[in-house]
Amino acid sequence: MTSKMIDGLLPSGHDVKFSEIEAAFARLAHDRRRRRAPTRATIATVIVIGPPERLIPAAEAIEHLGDVGVRAILISEGTQAEAVARVTDTAVAVSGLAPAYLNNAVAALRLSSLPAAVWWRGGSTTAFSDLANLADRLIMDVDQPDDLWTAAVRLFDRTAFTDLRWAALTRWRAALAHLFDLPNVRRRAATLKAVTIDAADGASARLFAGWLKSSMPWPAGATMTIRGTRTEPASSLESVTLECDGPPISLKMREGRACFEATAGASESERIVPTGETSLSSLIGEELGVRTRDLAFERALVAAREIRL
Amino acid sequence: MTVPQSSGTNPLLDGLRIEPTPAPTALVIFGASGDLTRRKLLPALYHLSRAQRLPARFTVVGVARSEMTDDQFRDQLHDSLREFGGVARPDDVSQALARRLYYVQGEMDDAGLYQKLVAKLKECGAPDGVLFYLAVPPTVYGTIADQLAAAHLTGPQSADGWRRIIVEKPFGTDLDSAKALNQRLHKYLDETQIFRIDHYLGKETVQNLLVFRFANGMFEPVWNRRYIDHVQITAAETVGVEQRAAYYEGAGALRDMVQNHLMQVLALVAMEPPITFSAENVRDRKLDVILSMQPFVTNGDADHVVRAQYSAGWVNGGPVPGYREEAGVSHDSTTETYVALRAYLDSWRWAGVPFYVRTGKRLPKRTTEIAIQFRKPPLHIFSHVSPTPISPNLLIVNVQPDEGISVRFEAKLPGTRMQLAPVMMNFRYGSAFGRPVPEAYETLLLDAMLGDATLYARHDFVEASWALITPIHQAWASPRAKPPATYEAGEWGPSEADELIAADGRRWRTL
Numbered sequence: 043m044t045s046k047m048i049d050g051l052l053p054s055g056h057d058v059k060f061s062e063i064e065a066a067f068a069r070l071a072h073d074r075r076r077r078r079a080p081t082r083a084t085i086a087t088v089i090v091i092g093p094p095e096r097l098i099p100a101a102e103a104i105e106h107l108g109d110v111g112v113r114a115i116l117i118s119e120g121t122q123a124e125a126v127a128r129v130t131d132t133a134v135a136v137s138g139l140a141p142a143y144l145n146n147a148v149a150a151l152r153l154s155s156l157p158a159a160v161w162w163r164g165g166s167t168t169a170f171s172d173l174a175n176l177a178d179r180l181i182m183d184v185d186q187p188d189d190l191w192t193a194a195v196r197l198f199d200r201t202a203f204t205d206l207r208w209a210a211l212t213r214w215r216a217a218l219a220h221l222f223d224l225p226n227v228r229r230r231a232a233t234l235k236a237v238t239i240d241a242a243d244g245a246s247a248r249l250f251a252g253w254l255k256s257s258m259p260w261p262a263g264a265t266m267t268i269r270g271t272r273t274e275p276a277s278s279l280e281s282v283t284l285e286c287d288g289p290p291i292s293l294k295m296r297e298g299r300a301c302f303e304a305t306a307g308a309s310e311s312e313r314i315v316p317t318g319e320t321s322l323s324s325l326i327g328e329e330l331g332v333r334t335r336d337l338a339f340e341r342a343l344v345a346a347r348e349i350r351l
Numbered sequence: 352m353t354v355p356q357s358s359g360t361n362p363l364l365d366g367l368r369i370e371p372t373p374a375p376t377a378l379v380i381f382g383a384s385g386d387l388t389r390r391k392l393l394p395a396l397y398h399l400s401r402a403q404r405l406p407a408r409f410t411v412v413g414v415a416r417s418e419m420t421d422d423q424f425r426d427q428l429h430d431s432l433r434e435f436g437g438v439a440r441p442d443d444v445s446q447a448l449a450r451r452l453y454y455v456q457g458e459m460d461d462a463g464l465y466q467k468l469v470a471k472l473k474e475c476g477a478p479d480g481v482l483f484y485l486a487v488p489p490t491v492y493g494t495i496a497d498q499l500a501a502a503h504l505t506g507p508q509s510a511d512g513w514r515r516i517i518v519e520k521p522f523g524t525d526l527d528s529a530k531a532l533n534q535r536l537h538k539y540l541d542e543t544q545i546f547r548i549d550h551y552l553g554k555e556t557v558q559n560l561l562v563f564r565f566a567n568g569m570f571e572p573v574w575n576r577r578y579i580d581h582v583q584i585t586a587a588e589t590v591g592v593e594q595r596a597a598y599y600e601g602a603g604a605l606r607d608m609v610q611n612h613l614m615q616v617l618a619l620v621a622m623e624p625p626i627t628f629s630a631e632n633v634r635d636r637k638l639d640v641i642l643s644m645q646p647f648v649t650n651g652d653a654d655h656v657v658r659a660q661y662s663a664g665w666v667n668g669g670p671v672p673g674y675r676e677e678a679g680v681s682h683d684s685t686t687e688t689y690v691a692l693r694a695y696l697d698s699w700r701w702a703g704v705p706f707y708v709r710t711g712k713r714l715p716k717r718t719t720e721i722a723i724q725f726r727k728p729p730l731h732i733f734s735h736v737s738p739t740p741i742s743p744n745l746l747i748v749n750v751q752p753d754e755g756i757s758v759r760f761e762a763k764l765p766g767t768r769m770q771l772a773p774v775m776m777n778f779r780y781g782s783a784f785g786r787p788v789p790e791a792y793e794t795l796l797l798d799a800m801l802g803d804a805t806l807y808a809r810h811d812f813v814e815a816s817w818a819l820i821t822p823i824h825q826a827w828a829s830p831r832a833k834p835p836a837t838y839e840a841g842e843w844g845p846s847e848a849d850e851l852i853a854a855d856g857r858r859w860r861t862l
Contacts (some may be wrong), residue, residue, distance in 0.1 A: 082783060212367075215367055216403055219361060219364050220406070222361045222364075223361055223372065223375075223407055225360075257362050257363050257366075258363060300442075300443060301443040301444070313447070314443050314444060316403075338366025338367065341366075
């Protein structure tokens with residue numbers, strides 16, 4: 043039985059046998075040069091694993107990566123040993139491959155001498171663990187991440203991990219860290235009594251909470267509360283409030299959602315921070331710039347797993 | 352849970368993927384109503400603010416002679432962003448930045464101005480880390496330094512405070528004036544507080560030169576006299592003097608381009624590897640280059656330097672007047688609009704390797720590049736099958752407008768015959784990463800706020816550079832000096848420049 047290529051995935055591509063993928067890449071690259079299309083410096087292989095409906099937006103996001111060139115390998119799991127492949131000049135989609143062969147496919151298709159990042163959008167946890175040996179970086183991106191987080195914590199010594207939520211939280215973390223640059227804010231934070239985080243995505247809020255708990259001195263008795271909201275985009279936080287002596291230290295989304303406000307009470311500390319691009323393309327682009335283990339993330343993840351909603 | 356050790360005193364910065372943010376800063380811009388502020392500084396501040404690179408406590412105080420209120424200075428920010436920053440209408444970020452802008456009006460030599468500045472800094476709750484930016488004519492640099500010191504503005508008021516000063520080019524007009532200015536600044540500020548800006552050093556490709564040379568193992572072993580035949584550095588402009596005739600008449604191409612920008616670029620090409628990427632190490636190695644340079648003047652003659660002026664010609668699709676016909680230029684001016692020179696370095700690495708430098712206005716195209724030409728192979732073993740002479744390998748660093756690096760090497764043309772041809776391998780910042788490169792002023796302003804002087808000129812480099820350049824001016828001023836040669840606008844300089852390089856059996860690259 044042969045599997046079917048996913049409708050809508052790499053619509054401009056050509057269907058080829060797995061063994062013909064590299065030849066197809068070469069032919070398409072030649073055509074591209076003849077068209078004098080701009081060539082990006084290729085910096086990595088990005089392997090996206092996930093169910094069909096989550097591969098299509100990932101393929102579009104990679105296509106819109108503005109500043110880097112990558113080879114994208116999009117794989118949906120199935121039950122087949124021999125999979126169907128579709129190739130464009132920078133991407134290949136492999137459909138219906140049994141999880142046991144997934145790492146073989148990746149090993150054959152990844153670019154040599156350049157880093158390989160796995161963007162995990164869903165699939166069997168066993169395959170996820172196997173890929174830790176092939177990937178230079180594993181980027182988790184699933185709706186319910188608890189099982190994956192648990193698996194990741196066990197694999198920290200094998201490769202570099204992150205969760206795409208972590209990239210979405212960068213500006214929020216940076217804004218709070220900038221407030222902590224002020225000595226009086228750091229002094230007041232030592233009297234922390236309670237932290238309240240409002241967010242639509244509980245996992246993002248837990249990750250942020252985990253980062254706070256694992257980064258700053260945490261006074262005994264200080265509480266952590268996460269409250270659900272129904273705001274969009276779900277990946278973003280709505281507000282973070284640190285109650286301590288004096289006025290609260292807070293981050294709060296502004297109307298229009300283009301910026302959020304960081305304040306520690308006095309006007310001198312007030313900052314308006316653009317939320318920045320939170321598209322899939324922008325977030326994955328940011329992650330591709332990171333090559334090393336992110337110890338702050340690892341600590342935050344360990345702490346986040348202990349936080350319950 | 353155990354709290355991990357964090358870097359510095361801010362625990363939340365640990366592992367944060369952001370570049371360092373300066374300590375609380377008050378930026379005081381002298382010349383706040385001027386062109387540089389509107390075109391470069393205010394847009395740079397906006398982009399830094401958008402990128403979250405400015406500190407939480409940040410204040411800008413503009414100082415200039417023009418009458419202006421705080422609100423009018425804030426309007427100037429929005430106008431400047433619309434005209435030069437690509438920000439069509441005020442947004443949250445520009446409005447937040449505008450709220451941090453203040454203005455003080457006065458004459459630069461009036462002590463009252465500095466009292467008003469002190470009061471304004473206090474009134475707006477400015478932090479005690481103050482960066483002064485002198486975006487004013489060089490004639491008032493010393494005056495401003497004197498007045499800042501008299502108003503006790505050159506020293507911080509608290510343990511966390513600091514004071515720095517950015518000085519625009521030109522830094523002096525000759526060796527004596529540069530020394531005098533250094534001495535005057537050093538009366539009130541030590542060298543770590545003085546940032547002599549050269550915007551060429553903020554350019555991405557110029558910085559990349561350090562990465563290219565010292566982060567790759569394959570180039571440095573051939574980066575010497577054994578493998579390199581010569582180096583050509585070209586900075587060509589299509590524009591004439593525009594509205595800068597008054598300045599340019601007293602400066603000329605040698606002062607305007609060679610003494611600062613091109614000497615810095617040459618130093619980056621020729622420097623030894625620094626032991627660390629720190630301001631002092633990098634600048635020590637650059638200074639070595641300038642100190643090893645042979646004098647350009649022997650027996651009163653600047654034989655290895657050609658100067659020229661453009662005559663009427665045709666540039667960018669239209670006729671243009673000659674230099675002496677430009678508004679504001681004397682009809683018998685001897686100011687050079689073009690310079691070509693040959694430099695030799697007395698060092699083990701570079702002995703005998705000529706560095707050819709040329710710069711000029713009204714040349715056929717705007718381009719700045721460094722071309723490193725390697726020696727040919729000792730034997731042309733393909734001469735009997737491919738009689739065409741082989742081209743030497745060439746490494747070209749494009750500084751502007753199309754920033755990038757290219758390598759030229761010989762390749763076999765496809766076919767049954769053994770036929771050779773040169774091919775180019777190109778890396779271009781614009782297309783390779785598709786990401787806009789930051790404006791030089793963004794990089795340099797941020798570095799000054801962070802106290803990182805790596806990309807700024809040090810006093811000894813400036814003086815050493817003037818020590819090489821000033822004798823050329825003296826030789827040109829001598830009665831027996833040849834008058835400037837001429838070249839037609841839209842051509843690649845005078846024939847004398849061609850002869851300079853042809854005397855060594857070489858030729859200028861055709862760009």
